[in-house]
Amino acid sequence: xxPEIITGAEITIRSLQEENVEFVFGYxxxxxxxxYDAIHQQTVFKHVLVRHEQAAVHAADAFSRxxxxxxxxxxxxxxxxxxxxxxxxxxxxxxxxxxxxxxxVPTHAIGSDAFQECDTVGITRPCVKHNFLVKDVNKIASTxxxxxxxxxxxxxxxxxxxxxxxxxxETAEFIYPKTIDMRSYNPVVKGHSGxxxxxxDLLINAKKPMVYSGGGAVLGDAAKSLxxxxxxxxxxxxxxxxxxxxxxxSDQNFLGMLGxxxxxxxxxxxxxxxxxxxxxxxxxxxxxxNPEHFLxxxxxxxxxxxxxxxxxxxVKIDIPIVxxxxxxxxxxxxxxxxxxxxxxxxxxxxxxxxxxDWSDTDCMAYKDDGSVIKPQLVVQKLHEVTxxxxxxxxxxxxxxxxxxxxxxxxxxRRWINSGGLGTMGVGLPYAMGCQLAFPESQVACVTGxxxxxxxxxxxxxxxxxxxPIKIITxxxxxxxxxxxxxxxxxxxxxxxxxxxxxxxxxxxxxSYGHVGMKIEKSSDVEGALKEAFSPKLKERLxxxxxxxxxxxxxxxxxxSGKGLSxxxxxxxx
Amino acid sequence: MRHxxxxxxxNESGALSRVSGLFSARGYNIESLNVAPTxxxxxxxxxxxxxxxxxxxxxxxxxxxxxIDVVKVLDLxxxxxxxxxxxxxxxxxxxxxxxxxxxISDTFGGRIIEIAETTFTIELTGPSSxxxxxxxxxDKAAIIETVRTGALGIGRGDRILKI
Numbered sequence: 001x002x003p004e005i006i007t008g009a010e011i012t013i014r015s016l017q018e019e020n021v022e023f024v025f026g027y028x029x030x031x032x033x034x035x036y037d038a039i040h041q042q043t044v045f046k047h048v049l050v051r052h053e054q055a056a057v058h059a060a061d062a063f064s065r066x067x068x069x070x071x072x073x074x075x076x077x078x079x080x081x082x083x084x085x086x087x088x089x090x091x092x093x094x095x096x097x098x099x100x101x102x103x104x105v106p107t108h109a110i111g112s113d114a115f116q117e118c119d120t121v122g123i124t125r126p127c128v129k130h131n132f133l134v135k136d137v138n139k140i141a142s143t144x145x146x147x148x149x150x151x152x153x154x155x156x157x158x159x160x161x162x163x164x165x166x167x168x169x170e171t172a173e174f175i176y177p178k179t180i181d182m183r184s185y186n187p188v189v190k191g192h193s194g195x196x197x198x199x200x201d202l203l204i205n206a207k208k209p210m211v212y213s214g215g216g217a218v219l220g221d222a223a224k225s226l227x228x229x230x231x232x233x234x235x236x237x238x239x240x241x242x243x244x245x246x247x248x249x250s251d252q253n254f255l256g257m258l259g260x261x262x263x264x265x266x267x268x269x270x271x272x273x274x275x276x277x278x279x280x281x282x283x284x285x286x287x288x289x290n291p292e293h294f295l296x297x298x299x300x301x302x303x304x305x306x307x308x309x310x311x312x313x314x315v316k317i318d319i320p321i322v323x324x325x326x327x328x329x330x331x332x333x334x335x336x337x338x339x340x341x342x343x344x345x346x347x348x349x350x351x352x353x354x355x356x357d358w359s360d361t362d363c364m365a366y367k368d369d370g371s372v373i374k375p376q377l378v379v380q381k382l383h384e385v386t387x388x389x390x391x392x393x394x395x396x397x398x399x400x401x402x403x404x405x406x407x408x409x410x411x412x413r414r415w416i417n418s419g420g421l422g423t424m425g426v427g428l429p430y431a432m433g434c435q436l437a438f439p440e441s442q443v444a445c446v447t448g449x450x451x452x453x454x455x456x457x458x459x460x461x462x463x464x465x466x467x468p469i470k471i472i473t474x475x476x477x478x479x480x481x482x483x484x485x486x487x488x489x490x491x492x493x494x495x496x497x498x499x500x501x502x503x504x505x506x507x508x509x510x511s512y513g514h515v516g517m518k519i520e521k522s523s524d525v526e527g528a529l530k531e532a533f534s535p536k537l538k539e540r541l542x543x544x545x546x547x548x549x550x551x552x553x554x555x556x557x558x559x560s561g562k563g564l565s566x567x568x569x570x571x572x573x
Numbered sequence: 574m575r576h577x578x579x580x581x582x583x584n585e586s587g588a589l590s591r592v593s594g595l596f597s598a599r600g601y602n603i604e605s606l607n608v609a610p611t612x613x614x615x616x617x618x619x620x621x622x623x624x625x626x627x628x629x630x631x632x633x634x635x636x637x638x639x640x641i642d643v644v645k646v647l648d649l650x651x652x653x654x655x656x657x658x659x660x661x662x663x664x665x666x667x668x669x670x671x672x673x674x675x676x677i678s679d680t681f682g683g684r685i686i687e688i689a690e691t692t693f694t695i696e697l698t699g700p701s702s703x704x705x706x707x708x709x710x711x712d713k714a715a716i717i718e719t720v721r722t723g724a725l726g727i728g729r730g731d732r733i734l735k736i
Contacts (some may be wrong), residue, residue: 121587122587122590125587125590125591125594126594129641130641133586133587150641182641182734183580183644184583184641184642184643184644185641307639308635308639309632309635309636309639310636311635312628312631312632316628342627376645436718
């Protein structure tokens with residue numbers, strides 16, 4: 001067969017096709033013009049033109065979160081790459097597999113402070129799983145292959161490939177490697193069998209067992225095995241913010257989310273348990289708060305995680321099990337079956353009674369006299385109207401916590417938010433990524449009037465691609481979470497947290513060609529949501545501006561640095 | 574506690590900055606860092622001298638292993654090892670000091686590699702603490718310039734870092 005000699009730009013595109021890429025989110029510019037020219041001449045994947053590079057990376061990130069596949073973004077050199085950095089760091093903190101292709105100035109110009117030059121590999125190094133600068137056209141294909149392999153295996157994460165412009169015009173034979181073997185990168189997949197039987201032994205003999213699962217259980221597609229194991233052993237379970245949907249929220253074993261704004265029962269059970277099974281979670285500061293306080297109640301901790309560096313990072317682990325969480329959970333189930341006959345489930349009855357007492361505090365209750373729209377009510381009604389089956393994206397702040405608290409997720413990959421980096425502005429581009437991946441599904445972006453303005457330009461992208469996203473803005477005319485902290489810890493001095501000079505969101509939405517709705521009465525909430533999700537508006541983006549209670553706070557709340565059992569509850573206020 | 578960590582990594586551009594960036598980003602101490610090619614031209618060997626509690630050292634090893642370009646990591650302090658550092662020192666050596674500098678250098682096994690009109694340049698190899706001892710023995714005011722490689726280390730006997 002005659003060797004296929006094509007340009008670097010074509011090799012880049014062909015490599016993406018070989019990876020079965022469906023969407024490339026991007027924005028053109030000088031250094032990537034050759035790549036864009038090659039995109040123009042192909043029809044295998046679709047390019048989605050965003051309005052800001054940050055949104056390209058967020059959308060690719062959400063595509064991955066919703067589908068489990070690798071998301072792809074394409075940006076130009078210099079400002080294209082620096083604009084992408086927030087998106088890359090966001091994906092990195094939540095371990096999301098994406099590949100970012102960035103253009104670079106020609107190799108001979110690198111280091112000369114050329115127009116639109118920046119050290120992209122240097123700037124992104126701390127916020128990627130790995131990155132590459134390709135200096136040889138013969139290495140484009142193998143580098144892209146490596147990028148997808150690294151992004152999607154082990155603990156996933158973003159990988160950036162920086163390609164200088166001259167390399168995209170040079171030619172080479174196109175050979176896409178079928179497999180990749182890297183002597184320096186061999187993630188562990190299977191858990192240690194000795195550790196697995198020790199773990200089961202601890203769990204069945206525990207008097208106060210508890211399960212805590214995080215984003216790793218969702219990203220590792222382990223929801224099924226996790227649910228099976230928890231139901232089989234009949235254990236109480238909580239999810240982190242990133243782990244929501246990893247175990248069905250409507251199940252009776254579920255205690256709700258834990259952490260800074262977790263439920264009373266979940267946090268108390270975490271604090272007082274004697275054996276803890278942690279699955280794909282990393283004991284971070286927003287989850288266990290103060291580690292010394294957390295360990296005041298002695299407990300044995302079993303930690304299942306794909307990343308050895310997550311083990312004993314903040315809390316000393318007794319039984320580490322490094323491996324693919326789904327495979328480890330399956331092995332745990334097998335190990336349990338062998339000793340099932342010795343398992344006396346009555347052993348934990350007093351513990352379950354105690355948990356029931358904690359649950360009876362009804363920590364999620366909120367006062368609603370109907371005089372003003374309560375943000376919690378909007379989320380609850382959204383859950384009803386969408387039958388709990390929508391993709392919910394959120395921005396960052398109070399609305400994010402209310403969405404997490406009042407929209408119970410029964411399925412994984414339905415709750416799409418920035419947990420680690422906490423990036424305001426992700427909500428709308430996240431919704432774009434979900435809607436493109438699942439055109440027939442309902443996608444709602446729960447946001448605030450401050451967050452939504454951080455990527456509002458994407459309303460234009462939504463128009464171009466007819467994305468019928470429903471934007472649920474909980475508009476309290478404040479940066480709510482900042483205001484809440486200022487109320488609690490800064491003597492009500494609301495420094496710069498009031499959002500003044502807000503736009504008329506209805507007119508704004510309309511000017512982009514969308515539908516706008518303003519909802520000011522509590523009694524109108526349900527009707528408005530029903531209308532937005534009705535067949536009449538099925539094809540339209542609806543921007544819903546809910547004017548909500550200006551001073552509502554998120555409860556329960558653990559003040560920063562305090563212990564899990566030191567929550568402030570709504571009734572204390 | 575002070576640890577000498579040796580690692581083999583792919584000889585790629587930017588590999589060094591991945592390691593140094595890791596130490597600064599995570600706030601780990603770094604006393605010295607040495608990197609050079611090995612007999613296998615595709616690999617570089619790096620020796621890092623760091624300090625920290627056992628927990629911190631454990632995290633450092635894990636985080637180094639997590640770097641994609643890193644092939645193998647060995648904490649030399651986990652077993653018996655040999656440590657060596659090379660130092661070159663330029664000292665003031667005028668009439669009355671010339672004999673004394675020579676005597677001290679001989680005691681530490683140093684070699685005078687340049688004799689100039691008013692200075693000696695001495696080469697000295699040994700564990701880092703021994704080099705410190707040599708410097709302490711000299712009159713501080715006489716030391717003009719010092720240059721050190723940072724410690725290198727190798728396991729004793731069959732403790733080998735190789736792929």
